[in-house]
Amino acid sequence: MGEKSIQKKKYILETARQVFVEKGFKKVTMKDIVEACNISRGGLYLYFESTSQIFQEVMKLESEETDDVFSDNITEDATAADILMLFLQEQKKELLRRKNTLTQAIYEYYFENQPNKKNNVLKKQFDSAVKIIEKLIEIGVDNGEFYCEDCQGTARNIMFVLEGLKISAQTIGITAETVDREIMFILKFLGLEAEA
Amino acid sequence: MGEKSIQKKKYILETARQVFVEKGFKKVTMKDIVEACNISRGGLYLYFESTSQIFQEVMKLESEETDDVFSDNITEDATAADILMLFLQEQKKELLRRKNTLTQAIYEYYFENQPNKKNNVLKKQFDSAVKIIEKLIEIGVDNGEFYCEDCQGTARNIMFVLEGLKISAQTIGITAETVDREIMFILKFLGLEAEA
Amino acid sequence: MGEKSIQKKKYILETARQVFVEKGFKKVTMKDIVEACNISRGGLYLYFESTSQIFQEVMKLESEETDDVFSDNITEDATAADILMLFLQEQKKELLRRKNTLTQAIYEYYFENQPNKKNNVLKKQFDSAVKIIEKLIEIGVDNGEFYCEDCQGTARNIMFVLEGLKISAQTIGITAETVDREIMFILKFLGLEAEA
Amino acid sequence: MGEKSIQKKKYILETARQVFVEKGFKKVTMKDIVEACNISRGGLYLYFESTSQIFQEVMKLESEETDDVFSDNITEDATAADILMLFLQEQKKELLRRKNTLTQAIYEYYFENQPNKKNNVLKKQFDSAVKIIEKLIEIGVDNGEFYCEDCQGTARNIMFVLEGLKISAQTIGITAETVDREIMFILKFLGLEAEA
DNA sequence: CATGAATGAGAGTTCATTCAT
DNA sequence: GATGAATGAACTCTCATTCAT
Numbered sequence: 001m002g003e004k005s006i007q008k009k010k011y012i013l014e015t016a017r018q019v020f021v022e023k024g025f026k027k028v029t030m031k032d033i034v035e036a037c038n039i040s041r042g043g044l045y046l047y048f049e050s051t052s053q054i055f056q057e058v059m060k061l062e063s064e065e066t067d068d069v070f071s072d073n074i075t076e077d078a079t080a081a082d083i084l085m086l087f088l089q090e091q092k093k094e095l096l097r098r099k100n101t102l103t104q105a106i107y108e109y110y111f112e113n114q115p116n117k118k119n120n121v122l123k124k125q126f127d128s129a130v131k132i133i134e135k136l137i138e139i140g141v142d143n144g145e146f147y148c149e150d151c152q153g154t155a156r157n158i159m160f161v162l163e164g165l166k167i168s169a170q171t172i173g174i175t176a177e178t179v180d181r182e183i184m185f186i187l188k189f190l191g192l193e194a195e196a
Numbered sequence: 197m198g199e200k201s202i203q204k205k206k207y208i209l210e211t212a213r214q215v216f217v218e219k220g221f222k223k224v225t226m227k228d229i230v231e232a233c234n235i236s237r238g239g240l241y242l243y244f245e246s247t248s249q250i251f252q253e254v255m256k257l258e259s260e261e262t263d264d265v266f267s268d269n270i271t272e273d274a275t276a277a278d279i280l281m282l283f284l285q286e287q288k289k290e291l292l293r294r295k296n297t298l299t300q301a302i303y304e305y306y307f308e309n310q311p312n313k314k315n316n317v318l319k320k321q322f323d324s325a326v327k328i329i330e331k332l333i334e335i336g337v338d339n340g341e342f343y344c345e346d347c348q349g350t351a352r353n354i355m356f357v358l359e360g361l362k363i364s365a366q367t368i369g370i371t372a373e374t375v376d377r378e379i380m381f382i383l384k385f386l387g388l389e390a391e392a
Numbered sequence: 393m394g395e396k397s398i399q400k401k402k403y404i405l406e407t408a409r410q411v412f413v414e415k416g417f418k419k420v421t422m423k424d425i426v427e428a429c430n431i432s433r434g435g436l437y438l439y440f441e442s443t444s445q446i447f448q449e450v451m452k453l454e455s456e457e458t459d460d461v462f463s464d465n466i467t468e469d470a471t472a473a474d475i476l477m478l479f480l481q482e483q484k485k486e487l488l489r490r491k492n493t494l495t496q497a498i499y500e501y502y503f504e505n506q507p508n509k510k511n512n513v514l515k516k517q518f519d520s521a522v523k524i525i526e527k528l529i530e531i532g533v534d535n536g537e538f539y540c541e542d543c544q545g546t547a548r549n550i551m552f553v554l555e556g557l558k559i560s561a562q563t564i565g566i567t568a569e570t571v572d573r574e575i576m577f578i579l580k581f582l583g584l585e586a587e588a
Numbered sequence: 589m590g591e592k593s594i595q596k597k598k599y600i601l602e603t604a605r606q607v608f609v610e611k612g613f614k615k616v617t618m619k620d621i622v623e624a625c626n627i628s629r630g631g632l633y634l635y636f637e638s639t640s641q642i643f644q645e646v647m648k649l650e651s652e653e654t655d656d657v658f659s660d661n662i663t664e665d666a667t668a669a670d671i672l673m674l675f676l677q678e679q680k681k682e683l684l685r686r687k688n689t690l691t692q693a694i695y696e697y698y699f700e701n702q703p704n705k706k707n708n709v710l711k712k713q714f715d716s717a718v719k720i721i722e723k724l725i726e727i728g729v730d731n732g733e734f735y736c737e738d739c740q741g742t743a744r745n746i747m748f749v750l751e752g753l754k755i756s757a758q759t760i761g762i763t764a765e766t767v768d769r770e771i772m773f774i775l776k777f778l779g780l781e782a783e784a
Numbered sequence: 785c786a787t788g789a790a791t792g793a794g795a796g797t798t799c800a801t802t803c804a805t
Numbered sequence: 806g807a808t809g810a811a812t813g814a815a816c817t818c819t820c821a822t823t824c825a826t
Contacts, residue, residue: 026220026223029820029821041787041821153377157381161353161357163364167362167363170303181349185346185349236811236812238798238812239812241798246796394806397806421799433800433810437802438807499699503758512761549749552756553745555756556750559755560751562699573744574744580738581777592789627791633818638817
């Protein structure tokens, strides 16, 4: 596959991403993507053979690009509390962003694909996030910033709360206040008197 | 509509429920339901005019039938802790039941319908659950069973954790241990040394 | 068939008439009529077996009821010119009445049924109208009211003009002025200086 | 759309025309046309989206092709009477042609579309025909061929008679004699002793 | 590589007609 | 007589997928 092909493939994935953002996963058809990309019907099949495959590659691209909220924004002398706060604010932004989110599509995709299967990417992301938060809390505890008896349990709890907020955002709707309240609840639990 | 019609309508709803359990909401077609019910194409349209309408009535039936976990099972001398425990165990059972659950279908339905709209039933259920748990905790605190500074915040937090577990069960998969750990985390937070 | 049955049949025909007025002939379904009559689906079949049959009976009823514009309204001492004028004014009213007319339905019905067949009722009506007008003109000529060389030809011509106006009313639309102009044209041809 | 597409579109329109000729407008389905054209169900939708659209284009094609009876057949030294006669004979041919006529379909189409609306093509054709005939009569009068007091009125009258004959041909049936008689009536009115 | 015409399966929906009650 | 539930055929329309160019 030449350079040009790679470019085109990337173009298709980026355009398709937008389609998934707008329609979720299940309702997207090859035709939708063809039309969004302004390419020929047959053309799409040269690169991909199903919406499932396209969506998988969209998610892959997404995770490659989003990667490191942390490494990008963290200064030398940031405290654990700073970093945790940064992470939570990042999540808040994501939660409240109604558009430009793949959230629904990802949920729909995982509804019918591979829950419990090995290499469930979503699970890996979840677990890795738990680990990072755990470490962070441990550091905070060591520094005397936080108070926490069960760092891993707390990290896991935080992640489930975030998941709960995420799905609620898509189904019952949540406001900035709701998120702030949950964030403050978490921080207070860690012994911080937070002002979100 | 006669008695017989009512029976048939109920039969269709129960059969359709199973279809939604198996395929979620978006992918279900009128044809799927017709075939599952073993009735004629036109027959279904005598009772319902769209999968959306059917699904709404399925949810309604569901909520009517599930209604009162509490009132049914609570004895005179149950403590607040007993009742909370009962509630959490009930949730656990629901969470782990992979089959026979409308969860995915409900999420899919709300993905494309009425988030943020008035009379979002899901939201009402969520809010009412928060209130019940809040009351329960207050009673527990008054009785000296629990320790809790922010009853409402805690109730809300519990519900978001449960939501997080619910969606996780459908996407990344969860085990009984995961649920138990979260339940214990909650109980410990309320000052109970729990044995799940 | 009892008295009650006859009443019901008449009720159905009158209600169906309205349906044909609104939708023409081809697009009317048995269901339309059932719903308009507020009777049961099976019930209609006890009396009629197709929209065609119903329409035929509607037309029959119509012609029985409309019968005699002439006999009803003509005074003893009316002149031929008076009567002709009365007839033409009657036609004008009918032509301009956009609603409550079976015209379209009748045309549609005859489009697919029996043109050229014996007992084409429409043809009989046309021919009989020509004859009446012819007689009228003859009387007028004898009385010195009209001038006319070819009474039958003129009568026929008048009827074709009226047909032309009738179909034009349904397709290109006509105004009262258009009708008046044509009536005046006819009258002038007969030697009358008409004020429509 | 390539040359081939244009050819195919034309092929569909020509085939569809035949279907409309046979069944009128209202009863024609996309399926009828698909089958007549011997193409696939979806194929037709690549070119047209409804029977209405197809019919409109059929009429357009028809009018483009029929256009100029006059310009094609009129010699240098033709008199007004010659031309009028030619026109009337042309109409006669059309009137008596029972098959291969769109007449019924056109009537049905206009029954449910745009009577009285702006750009009612049928109305424009009618009005333009009136104008042409009027001019023709004026020329004839100037040349001493015709006698006529109200050229416009006469032209309009001729057109309504022709309309009357046209609809009568479709509903009660007419013979060549009937048409001839009407043509002679018209010619005599203009002062010509005609031999149809 | 790329196009887009073409196919045909399949979903939605409506109705004429029948038939048990 | 009367009802209206039920059936199944027929129609509309959309798409995944293929294939000649």
